[in-house]
Amino acid sequence: MKTQNVSRTVLAAGVGAVLAATALLYVPELLDQGPPPPPGPAERATIAAHAGAQASLPDLAALITDREAWLRAHPDDDASWAELGAAYTERGARLGDVQDYPRAERALRRSLAERPAARGNTAAQLGLGALAGARGDWKSAKEWGEKVRKADPRRWPAYPVLMDAYNGLGDYKAAQKSMESLAGLHAGPMVRTRAAQTYRDRGWREDADAAALDAVALAETAPDKAAALARLGDLAWERGEPDEALARFGAALTRVRDHGPALAGRARALAALGRTDEAQRDWRAALARLPLPEYVLEAGELSESLGLNGDARTLYERLRTGTWADGEVALALLDADHGNAAAAVIRMRAEWARGHRSVRVADALGWALYRAGQPKEALGYATRATEEGLRSALFAYHRGEIERALGDQGPARRHVAEALRINPHFSPLLAPRAEATLAVLGEPSTELPRELRPEPEPEPEPVKGRGTGPGTGTGTAPKPAKTAAEAGAAAQAAAGAAAQAGAPQTAAAPRE
Known part of the structure; x- marks a missing residue:
């Protein structure tokens, strides 16, 4: 299973934040007698939006119906057009329905036509930023979010848009700064x-x-x-x-x-x-x-792992032929593992060239290159994916297999083992392969790496001119000279032995 794109809930929350920035506050008409009636579905959606919360989908649908009816009678209401566009985007993100996105764009553009950005229509600009994020166009999302932030730094709904954009572009430090700004405002x-x-x-x-x-x-x-x-x-x-x-x-x-x-x-x-x-x-x-495309891929891989190849092929074909707002990574992983790896490389190189340099894109590009027979280039992308901070079993496994292909047995063993430590069930297809790879790699060697081994003792060097036999001009180096005390003791012993044997009681001075 490819489970790295787990930010859909977060993205939907960000789109909801934009709806909060565009929503009109419904105030029910107060009657002279009795308490006011409870809010209806459209009002509940607006109240939730103002609180920065998600409305229920039926309430969101009621809000859309209400704004459509209002705008038929009041087509010059720029605020309502912005609210309608934001509501379309949120519904599309939460249902995975890309058909809502063209509707959202028309409504938001109409809002800007009625009241241009130069006259302070930040609501429509935020809506277009959220829409770009829902479509996976992170560069455009960043541009819209930055325009609103510069115009009004305290407008908190701009920061979820910017966080999504920075994460998609791989600028995690900027995303964290946006998070800090959001926490300070809301x-x-x-x-x-x-x-x-x-x-x-x-x-x-x-x-x-x-x-x-x-x-x-x-x-x-x-x-x-x-x-x-x-x-x-x-x-x-x-x-x-x-x-x-x-x-x-x-x-x-x-x-x-x-x-x-x-x-x-x-x-x-x-x-x-x-x-x-x-x-x-x-x-x-x-x-x-x-x-969502990643869900289709995961479901297909589960079917394949169970031997249900017909079901898997049906799901893979659904992924290949579907219309997706942001499906490039899932499609690349599908091609890399179940299709044409060269096509996966082309797809991911295009994403990288667009500035989409998240860890997800880096991992997918590295894996596609490896599957296409280019592990040397793949390793740089796999390294980037695993060293940004996110602990991902899938990314660690991909890097380990790439290192194995390059003959780097130690790093390969370490990263494949890390994948199984992080999540031993990370994929019904790849987790068993990781276990098999680890078994092939075996236990790490007990021998120290070459760079950590101690220096060997040097062999004695030959010394010229002091042979060990007739006719030799070379020999081994002489033994170290005795100390003065050792020489004196030897001389006394030799003198004593000579006296016992009748030799003269003299001894030559020890050779220094």
Whole structure:
């Protein structure tokens, strides 16, 4: 399973933040007698938006219907056009329905026509930034977000747009700065969910979990509660804890019965626990509710791992022929592992050239190059993907296989083992291959690396002119001279022996 793109919930929260910036506050007409009537669905959606929360999908649909009807009678209302465009974008992001995006663009452009950006229409600009992010156009999203930030640095909905853009471009330091600015201007579950994403990208797992727990505690609407619980499930899954993930995704689904990210997450966890029939059921439900390209690929790989090759081919073909707003990474991984690796390289080089240099793109490009027979070039991208901070089992496995192809056995063993330590169930196809690779690589050698071995003792050097036999001009070096005390003792012993033998009691001075 390719499970690295776990930011869809966060993206939807950011789009909701833009809706908050564009929403008109409905104030029900007060009657002289009795309490005011409870807010209707469209009003509930607006109230949730102003709080920076997600509305329910039925309430969001009611808001869209209400604004469409209003604009037929008041076509010059720029604020309502901006609100309608933001609502279309949020619905498209939360349902995975790209048909809403052209509608959103028409509405937002109409808002700018009625009131240009030069006259302060920041709502439409924010809407266009969120729309660009939903489409995976990170450069445009950054441009729109920066325009609003420069015009009004305290306009908090600009910062979720910028965070998505910077993450997509691979500028993680700028994304963190935007997170800090957002936290200084606004509070609530959306902000804590954003913080969890930032900490996760830095590799700070405990902080990410704590922030996601905060988001659960702060959430007041069922969609917000489900989104925060799904984020907790994602974090547990990435740590290799499928039982914990299953509980968290199940809790999310009690709040929103057909929550797409929670259905997909529960499918992964069930597959890891060997409950594959239930996993397939949840994948079908997830794809019916939120048909994202990465979900289609994961469902196909589960089918392939179970020997259901016909089902896998059907899902792979669905991915190849579908219309996706942001499917380049999933399509490249599909081609690299199940199709034409050279085509995957071309696809990812184009993404890199667009400035889309996230860890996801770096990993996919490196893997495509490796599968296309270019491991030397692949290693640089794989290294970049694994050293940004995010702890990813998939990225570590990819790097290990690339290093193995280059003959770097030690680093290969280390990174493949790391993948299985991070999450031993990271993919129904690749996790078993990682185990097989580790078995082939074997245990690490007990011999020290060459650079750490001690220097050997030097052999005695031959000395010219002091042979050991007749006719030799070379020989070994003489033994070290005795000390004066040793020489004196030897001389006395020799003198004593000579006296006993009748020799003269004299001795030559010791040779220095």
